[in-house]
Ligand SMILES: Nc1ncnc2c1ncn2[C@@H]1O[C@H](COP(=O)(O)OP(=O)(O)O)[C@@H](O)[C@H]1O
């Protein structure tokens with residue numbers, strides 16, 4: 561209950577967590593999680609340990625959020641391709657790391673049963689009792705749990721980086737979703753809603769097969785990025801655009817193609833040049849300018865640390881891509897998202 565504490569010469573309005581949540585337009589769970597993570601502490605507590613917030617706390621909170629997000633809402637972005645080995649996972653975790661370094665709060669959601677993003681961020685998925693495998697279960701399944709229960713901070717990598725880990729059992733969730741006909745593509749979208757105010761970006765790493773998990777990744781996304789292996793032809797990519805158009809209709813929000821990213825570019829060869837040309841044609845020019853070069857350091861990088869936290873020469877193209885992504889989002893037609901993304905640092909803009 562709202563309560564007035566009257567000291568000798570001042571009156572302090574104290575809000576409960578629920579009232580604080582209403583004041584700042586977030587869910588009470590979000591407020592509690594931020595408190596638990598030490599991101600925002602109230603200035604009062606009752607003798608029983610219950611949190612109480614003052615008007616000053618409310619103002620301080622709103623200012624902190626405004627500065628952290630540049631006034632923008634969270635964007636969910638998935639990395640999609642029906643071909644494996646093109647760099648979905650690598651781009652997902654390195655871009656997440658690069659944006660965390662730039663001050664954004666980023667959640668990586670791993671919905672690939674191979675759980676490579678989870679391993680790439682330093683966790684052993686088989687050691688974890690609760691993962692996205694239970695979050696992605698259809699509504700009504702006994703083991704289903706909320707997304708917030710599986711999210712882990714990654715303090716060894718970056719204080720702004722968080723992970724909802726994957727697990728091989730996601731394959732079972734996928735099968736169960738097939739049987740569950742009602743809104744089976746929207747399980748992830750629904751799950752993200754409860755945490756969307758905690759992050760500036762949610763990056764979704766997806767499996768390489770057309771599946772319920774992939775449809776869920778797409779439908780939950782505001783934008784998708786399609787990594788293309790510059791060493792291979794583009795077979796299968798057309799399928800993705802059809803799938804995206806379907807998801808755009810099914811999803812409660814627009815699902816925009818943010819662009820294709822050419823990855824693993826070696827010294828220019830005829831094959832590379834033709835893949836590049838084909839990609840431009842196929843995506844109607846919607847291809848990121850930043851090209852990610854092939855680097856043995858990336859191929860051999862230890863499974864637990866994205867290369868953006870390592871040597872500058874290897875990290876640079878990913879920072880350039882992150883800066884280009886921010887520019888693309890700032891230029892998007894959506895009036896909310898185009899408002900005021902902070903200026904990107906000047907990294908290399910082209911490899
Ligand atoms: N720019 C790059 N240069 C060299 N190797 C890369 C590069 N990007 C990714 N790789 C390697 O290619 C393999 C497949 O990448 P990955 O991100 O797992 O692809 P996907 O998620 O699409 O299956 C991994 O061994 C990864 O280390």
Ligand SMILES: [Mg+2]
Pocket residue numbers: 648649650672676677765766
């Ligand atoms: Mg992968």
